[in-house]
Amino acid sequence: MPDFLPSLDSLAAQQAAQRLDRLTKPPGSLGRLERLAVELAAIQGQALPQVSPPAMLVFAADHGVAAEGVSAFPAEVTAQMVANFAAGGAAINVFARQHGAHLEVIDVGVATPLPEGTADSPRLVDERVRLGTANMLHEDAMSRDEALAAMVAGRRAAERAAAAGCRSLIVGEMGIANTTASSALLAALTGASVEGLVGPGTGLDAAGLAHKRDVIERTLAARRPDPADPLEALARVGGLEIAAMAGAFLGGATHRLPLIVDGFIATVAALVACRLRPSLRDYLLFGHRSREPGHEGALAALEARPLVDFELRLGEGTGAALAFPLLDSACRLLVEMATFDDIGIDPAP
Numbered sequence: 001m002p003d004f005l006p007s008l009d010s011l012a013a014q015q016a017a018q019r020l021d022r023l024t025k026p027p028g029s030l031g032r033l034e035r036l037a038v039e040l041a042a043i044q045g046q047a048l049p050q051v052s053p054p055a056m057l058v059f060a061a062d063h064g065v066a067a068e069g070v071s072a073f074p075a076e077v078t079a080q081m082v083a084n085f086a087a088g089g090a091a092i093n094v095f096a097r098q099h100g101a102h103l104e105v106i107d108v109g110v111a112t113p114l115p116e117g118t119a120d121s122p123r124l125v126d127e128r129v130r131l132g133t134a135n136m137l138h139e140d141a142m143s144r145d146e147a148l149a150a151m152v153a154g155r156r157a158a159e160r161a162a163a164a165g166c167r168s169l170i171v172g173e174m175g176i177a178n179t180t181a182s183s184a185l186l187a188a189l190t191g192a193s194v195e196g197l198v199g200p201g202t203g204l205d206a207a208g209l210a211h212k213r214d215v216i217e218r219t220l221a222a223r224r225p226d227p228a229d230p231l232e233a234l235a236r237v238g239g240l241e242i243a244a245m246a247g248a249f250l251g252g253a254t255h256r257l258p259l260i261v262d263g264f265i266a267t268v269a270a271l272v273a274c275r276l277r278p279s280l281r282d283y284l285l286f287g288h289r290s291r292e293p294g295h296e297g298a299l300a301a302l303e304a305r306p307l308v309d310f311e312l313r314l315g316e317g318t319g320a321a322l323a324f325p326l327l328d329s330a331c332r333l334l335v336e337m338a339t340f341d342d343i344g345i346d347p348a349p
């Protein structure tokens, strides 16, 4: 993983801010779009930033803890959804087509064999580190080396996106039971109570939720993840796709790509990456506020304010994709709007 990340470009930020003040509008009247434009200039090191085309990286893996009945859906759905992403039929595929995104599905550890023909899809990348994590209630989800290998697979995906000319990164996931792993990891890293952050995921009822909470609490008591060692915590109670997302964020930042964080799971992955490299925080933009209750605590741990609140609770990168047009609009305003000079008006009569 990178030892350091490039720092924000304050000169590019200043140039963008000055241009915004010369555009044909009252100063500051485009609100948060103006702050976004300046932030994007600082990240990319360009007075006129550009976020299009985006890359959409969907990392998929299975979770041994699914055997405890912590999801409303069976573990086989991970592989079925990977086939759906590969065929272009999932929600994130719709947004990818809408925004001309480069979409990749990266299998870092799907346990069930993929449906016939899936492996032939040009969208699918095989980076399997192991066939799903172990059941973290009984043993560590994976080894430290496996967590690192999954992070490196994530970094490689970010590097492919940069090499393909993508100008921003949307990072999503698929992995049945990954809200359980993310909840355990978030509780471990922040010390927050499991009760306050556990949620229904794909749609557990009240009894299912109580059971999920009990499984997470017993897991934390058995695994004792150390918040001072984020990689170890990731290995003990995390997931392969969560590790890969953390690696993709770090890899994207080394290429100065604005990183659009999705919902609960992506935000927990971003938190892990920030604990490893705190300066990563400068590169993160938060797409949306998920309905999953734990998202609030994950956002608070990163002092993050999401762009949109549309009551999504899906994952895959959909909440980040939904916010993408806001970033794109911010960039286009900087490039395409006329200045007061252009139209011959003195803005300060």
Ligand SMILES: Cc1cc2ncn([C@H]3O[C@H](COP(=O)(O)O)[C@@H](O)[C@H]3O)c2cc1C
Residues within 6 Å of the ligand: 070, 071, 072, 073, 077, 081, 173, 174, 175, 176, 177, 178, 179, 180, 200, 201, 202, 203, 314, 315, 316
């Ligand atoms: C058909 C389907 C499509 C999905 N796309 C994302 N998720 C989301 O749901 C899962 C997490 O919820 P839990 O922890 O309750 O299993 C993840 O795979 C996440 O990406 C999906 C879930 C399903 C069922």
Ligand SMILES: O=C(O)c1cccnc1
Residues within 6 Å of the ligand: 179, 201, 202, 262, 263, 264, 265, 266, 290, 291, 292, 295, 312, 313, 314, 315, 316
């Ligand atoms: O916010 C998310 O990422 C989320 C919430 C519920 C289920 N899957 C993902």
